[in-house]
Amino acid sequence: MGQHALIVGASSGIGAALAREMAFEGYDVGLIARRTDRLAEVAERVRARGGVAAYRAADVNDPEQLQAAITALEEVLGPVEVLIANAGIGENTDAANLDLAHVRRVLRTNLEGVVLAIGAVLPAMTRRGHGRIAAVSSIAGMRPIPQIAAYGASKAGVSAFLEGLRADLRGTGVTVTDLCPGYVRTDMLKVEGALPPFTMEADDTARRMVRALLAGRDSLVFPWPLALASRLAALLPDALLGPVLRRLAPKPPPALPG
Amino acid sequence: MPGHVIITGASVGIGAALARSLASAGYSVGLIARRQALLEALASDLTRGGAKAAWAVADVADEASMRAAFESLEAELGPCEVMIANAGVLAFQRPESFDPQVAVNILRVNVEGAITAAAVALPGMLARRRGQLVVISSAAALRGLPGSYAYSASKSAVSSFFRSLAFDLADKGVAVTVVQPGFVATDMTASNTFPMPGTWQASELADVIVARVQRGGGGVLTTPWFMSFALGLSRLIPAFLFDRAARWYFRLGEKS
Ligand SMILES: NC(=O)c1ccc[n+]([C@@H]2O[C@H](COP(=O)([O-])OP(=O)(O)OC[C@H]3O[C@@H](n4cnc5c(N)ncnc54)[C@H](OP(=O)(O)O)[C@@H]3O)[C@@H](O)[C@H]2O)c1
Numbered sequence: 001m002g003q004h005a006l007i008v009g010a011s012s013g014i015g016a017a018l019a020r021e022m023a024f025e026g027y028d029v030g031l032i033a034r035r036t037d038r039l040a041e042v043a044e045r046v047r048a049r050g051g052v053a054a055y056r057a058a059d060v061n062d063p064e065q066l067q068a069a070i071t072a073l074e075e076v077l078g079p080v081e082v083l084i085a086n087a088g089i090g091e092n093t094d095a096a097n098l099d100l101a102h103v104r105r106v107l108r109t110n111l112e113g114v115v116l117a118i119g120a121v122l123p124a125m126t127r128r129g130h131g132r133i134a135a136v137s138s139i140a141g142m143r144p145i146p147q148i149a150a151y152g153a154s155k156a157g158v159s160a161f162l163e164g165l166r167a168d169l170r171g172t173g174v175t176v177t178d179l180c181p182g183y184v185r186t187d188m189l190k191v192e193g194a195l196p197p198f199t200m201e202a203d204d205t206a207r208r209m210v211r212a213l214l215a216g217r218d219s220l221v222f223p224w225p226l227a228l229a230s231r232l233a234a235l236l237p238d239a240l241l242g243p244v245l246r247r248l249a250p251k252p253p254p255a256l257p258g
Numbered sequence: 259m260p261g262h263v264i265i266t267g268a269s270v271g272i273g274a275a276l277a278r279s280l281a282s283a284g285y286s287v288g289l290i291a292r293r294q295a296l297l298e299a300l301a302s303d304l305t306r307g308g309a310k311a312a313w314a315v316a317d318v319a320d321e322a323s324m325r326a327a328f329e330s331l332e333a334e335l336g337p338c339e340v341m342i343a344n345a346g347v348l349a350f351q352r353p354e355s356f357d358p359q360v361a362v363n364i365l366r367v368n369v370e371g372a373i374t375a376a377a378v379a380l381p382g383m384l385a386r387r388r389g390q391l392v393v394i395s396s397a398a399a400l401r402g403l404p405g406s407y408a409y410s411a412s413k414s415a416v417s418s419f420f421r422s423l424a425f426d427l428a429d430k431g432v433a434v435t436v437v438q439p440g441f442v443a444t445d446m447t448a449s450n451t452f453p454m455p456g457t458w459q460a461s462e463l464a465d466v467i468v469a470r471v472q473r474g475g476g477g478v479l480t481t482p483w484f485m486s487f488a489l490g491l492s493r494l495i496p497a498f499l500f501d502r503a504a505r506w507y508f509r510l511g512e513k514s
């Protein structure tokens with residue numbers, strides 16, 4: 001029997017691809033998300049290729065539900081050896097009509113959800129002295145940009161949390177990997193027409209993420225052109241970058257002449 | 259004429275120092291925190307000194323109590339021209355005994371609480387096309403640190419949120435200032451066992467922030483300036499070395 005790789009947010013997009021990839025690497029995959037029917041499909045695809053998969057429905061906003069789902073999966077698949085906290089939602093922030101329900105939804109799913117999932121496996125992993133923790137953050141967390149205040153904040157928070165946690169775990173046998181992709185073609189990218197620059201496919205993205213986290217790397221920021229651009233942009237002061245970013249960001253249609 | 263400034267987390271520490279500094283600069287100050295006795299004492303102290311001050315009890319993590327507090331302060335002191343989201347909490351955690359609820363509480367107060375303060379004040383400011391948001395984040399936003407990773411996450415998130423908001427509000431008359439202090443001598447840091455280089459007094463920090471508010475606000479303010487420099491340079495050190503050194507440093511003086 002393989003070791004237990006738990007993927008939170010496994011019902012679609014990158015998470016579903018991560019499940020297939022981890023199963024391909026010989027892990028028994030535990031799958032968590034809210035949509036049971038989609039989880040069943042992902043599990044079925046894993047089993048069809050000879051893999052082992054189990055799933056439980058849970059909302060990462062609900063600590064008890066999440067803990068119960070993880071406990072139930074550990075009973076079936078054994079203690080979690082690899083955790084990939086991937087659940088996340090993408091919503092734009094309308095600063096002129098700041099909606100606290102929206103802010104809470106994004107922060108509680110993308111940041112608290114990651115903290116809760118890690119919290120559910122961390123003490124046991126530390127005691128065992130081995131394990132791998134990874135979370136899917138985003139390139140969008142590396143530098144504040146307009147229109148996505150809550151999403152960017154949630155991802156900046158995830159990356160900082162992982163960085164500090166990694167400092168505490170360095171040398172203990174438990175590794176912490178920060179996965180920061182650029183654009184990936186999933187349901188989250190609600191675009192019609194042209195895709196954003198350097199858009200990647202979920203399968204390819206998942207393959208690279210799995211390679212990085214199984215190697216115990218600190219982080220994976222990709223694709224490299226976007227990684228380079230956001231690293232450089234992070235060094236520039238807001239006052240300098242503001243006018244440029246505002247010009248690049250989508251605007252409401254221009255007013256009629258006259 | 260200086261207007262009405264509301265400060266969350268005004269019962270002690272940096273928030274109380276901000277209230278004193280703003281009052282002596284002529285602003286009316288609205289004080290918010292959970293400990294009523296401390297707010298009352300501070301408000302009457304400021305009033306005795308000739309300033310206009312009022313207080314309201316609220317938990318920044320509770321939207322309803324924040325809305326009520328905001329309304330009562332505006333009723334008493336007029337429209338809020340500057341909102342200073344200062345309330346915050348810190349806790350050190352170890353991986354082997356990590357309690358996610360402690361981390362979640364830090365995020366609720368430091369991130370959601372600060373955003374709630376901004377959200378209750380923004381509609382009025384946008385309608386008047388005039389106002390300032392000031393958030394007290396921390397130099398801990400600049401790098402995830404061992405032991406205090408939930409705190410670092412909260413401050414990274416809150417700095418990122420308000421810096422992003424600053425772009426969106428730039429042409430709407432609302433300036434956003436993000437303050438990232440290094441070590442400040444307050445209750446929060448009183449039980450730290452490790453050395454805290456470049457520690458500031460709360461009153462020193464408050465004066466610098468008030469000067470920024472008086473100039474109209476805006477921008478990222480990291481104090482002392484070498485904090486951002488040092489934490490930036492720390493990224494040139496290989497992480498495996500930095501991490502071990504940082505872990506050793508933050509456990510200095512700890513009895514285990
Ligand atoms: N697509 C991109 O361009 C891109 C770029 C950078 C980073 N990311 C990050 O990648 C991760 C995966 O996103 P994706 O692009 O694959 O989008 P997606 O297809 O929408 O997948 C999101 C996954 O998270 C789960 N999820 C969302 N809210 C949840 C909740 N409250 N409780 C439990 N599970 C929840 C969803 O499952 P249910 O709906 O069934 O619960 C789903 O499995 C996210 O963290 C996202 O921020 C995406």
Ligand SMILES: NC(=O)c1ccc[n+]([C@@H]2O[C@H](COP(=O)([O-])OP(=O)(O)OC[C@H]3O[C@@H](n4cnc5c(N)ncnc54)[C@H](OP(=O)(O)O)[C@@H]3O)[C@@H](O)[C@H]2O)c1
Pocket residue numbers: 266267268269270271272273290291292293294296316317318319344345346347348367371394395396397438439440441442443444445446447
């Ligand atoms: N001290 C430092 O070295 C340092 C460095 C960088 C940044 N900061 C930041 O500066 C801010 C002020 O910290 P400080 O050093 O002055 O700490 P402090 O002396 O502990 O004061 C914290 C203040 O926040 C209030 N508060 C805490 N939780 C609250 C809640 N849920 N609702 C309402 N008010 C709440 C407290 O009032 P009640 O308990 O009465 O509610 C108190 O007035 C914090 O955001 C902190 O993270 C401090």
